Amino acid sequence: MKVQHFINFILVAVILASCTGSPLPVMETGGTLPMPDEWIDRDTDHRVVRLTGPEGNNRSFYFHNNPFIPSLSNEGDLMVYYGNYPESTSDRIYSVSADRQLFTLNLKSREITQLTRHPSPISGEIVGKKRREVFYQSGDSVFSTNVETLETKLIYVFPDSIRGQVTTLNADESLLRGVASGTEKTELLRQFPRKSDYFRIIYEAKLPHSLFTIGVETGEMKRVFSDTAWLNHVQFSPSDPDLLMFCHEGPWHLVDRIWTVNIHSAVPRLMHKRTVYREIAGHEFFSRDGKTIWFDLQVPRGETFYLTGLNLASGEEKRYAMKRDEWSIHFNISPDQGLFAGDGGDPSQVARARDGMWLYLFTTGKDSLRSEKLVNMKNHDYSLEPNVHFSPDGKWIIFRANFEGSTQVYAVELE
Numbered sequence: 165m166k167v168q169h170f171i172n173f174i175l176v177a178v179i180l181a182s183c184t185g186s187p188l189p190v191m192e193t194g195g196t197l198p199m200p201d202e203w204i205d206r207d208t209d210h211r212v213v214r215l216t217g218p219e220g221n222n223r224s225f226y227f228h229n230n231p232f233i234p235s236l237s238n239e240g241d242l243m244v245y246y247g248n249y250p251e252s253t254s255d256r257i258y259s260v261s262a263d264r265q266l267f268t269l270n271l272k273s274r275e276i277t278q279l280t281r282h283p284s285p286i287s288g289e290i291v292g293k294k295r296r297e298v299f300y301q302s303g304d305s306v307f308s309t310n311v312e313t314l315e316t317k318l319i320y321v322f323p324d325s326i327r328g329q330v331t332t333l334n335a336d337e338s339l340l341r342g343v344a345s346g347t348e349k350t351e352l353l354r355q356f357p358r359k360s361d362y363f364r365i366i367y368e369a370k371l372p373h374s375l376f377t378i379g380v381e382t383g384e385m386k387r388v389f390s391d392t393a394w395l396n397h398v399q400f401s402p403s404d405p406d407l408l409m410f411c412h413e414g415p416w417h418l419v420d421r422i423w424t425v426n427i428h429s430a431v432p433r434l435m436h437k438r439t440v441y442r443e444i445a446g447h448e449f450f451s452r453d454g455k456t457i458w459f460d461l462q463v464p465r466g467e468t469f470y471l472t473g474l475n476l477a478s479g480e481e482k483r484y485a486m487k488r489d490e491w492s493i494h495f496n497i498s499p500d501q502g503l504f505a506g507d508g509g510d511p512s513q514v515a516r517a518r519d520g521m522w523l524y525l526f527t528t529g530k531d532s533l534r535s536e537k538l539v540n541m542k543n544h545d546y547s548l549e550p551n552v553h554f555s556p557d558g559k560w561i562i563f564r565a566n567f568e569g570s571t572q573v574y575a576v577e578l579e
Contacts (some may be wrong), residue, residue, distance in 0.1 A: 194543025194567025207540040210576050217572040221249035224564045224573045227494035227551040228449040229289040241556045254547040258357040288330050292337045304533025320378045331398045336343035339379040343395050367414025389430045399459050403454030417465050433523040440464050452501050466514050485532040491515035498554045505561050507550035538576045543567040
């Protein structure tokens with residue numbers, strides 16, 4: 165096996181030399197500081213490219229938020245991302261950075277354009293690929309900015325009595341959607357910024373939450389559904405402009421998490437009912453065609469692991485089993501819906517994996533997933549979750565990592 169592995173290195177180097185004129189270095193990812201702009205991961209034989217940095221701190225979108233705007237002709241697809249972070253960030257501590265702004269990266273030319281220049285904190289990861297606009301929030305105000313003209317429009321201003329956050333755009337790009345709560349939740353996050361603390365505290369507080377819509381053209385806000393459960397993880401269907409998915413947030417083994425609601429009927433529908441003590445289901449996301457909801461299922465927590473798809477039309481579930489080390493914090497699906505990717509996890513995560521710090525590519529068997537390792541993430545601190553995305557052409561996995569010290573956006577080639 166070691167001989168074959170060495171031969172693979174040589175073949176990769178020869179192929180790259182013939183294409184680029186010189187071979188890329190074969191290196192341990194994150195083993196040298198700084199890393200070159202491109203290299204071959206010595207443990208997987210896959211090519212890795214740094215898309216941002218190495219200076220400053222930059223961050224790609226959360227796994228279920230589409231960051232891409234397609235090319236109009238042949239100029240290159242755009243990827244929207246956050247930049248200007250003052251320091252490397254953690255997903256385990258709640259914080260708002262006043263310096264963070266939105267940028268676009270042309271995936272073909274690598275040209276970078278700054279989209280926003282707001283003095284107040286920027287939040288929201290919403291891309292309207294048809295409108296060619298990004299939607300976001302600065303303080304109490306919701307804006308849109310065109311990625312070509314940089315024209316910025318004010319859409320809505322929240323009153324002082326509402327702590328609202330826009331999170332998603334519907335399929336026909338006419339409505340924004342998000343969650344509104346009171347000042348009590350904001351104060352709890354300020355007092356208990358660590359996720360290990362606030363996750364249970366907010367869940368147990370049973371604070372009023374509401375789902376709302378905002379008309380992109382009209383600026384009209386409407387409350388759709390209210391509950392004392394902590395409502396979170398709000399996502400519009402990519403195909404049905406009236407269908408919204410959301411979760412009951414909190415410790416996963418205590419909640420029936422995944423719900424949908426039609427914005428006109430406002431009657432919530434539970435998608436997966438727990439049947440076993442400490443069973444968990446979460447990190448849900450829609451398939452590209454909107455026909456399936458995929459989620460991480462463990463029956464019970466930390467013992468058996470499945471990537472599960474719920475058919476919205478029939479209500480039937482399909483489970484694909486995986487090994488403990490293959491479990492990932494987040495999964496994602498390719499543009500053609502034939503492949504999945506996962507971002508792995510360190511030993512502190514729910515799977516307690518001994519060798520889980522990898523980016524994975526998955527193909528489906530009859531009842532299980534077959535994995536291929538893409539990047540060795542042993543030098544990455546998983547307090548920042550990599551959050552994998554397939555590139556629009558399906559040839560790369562884009563992720564964020566801190567194995568060079570700062571937080572940057574990278575891509576690994578699938579071939």
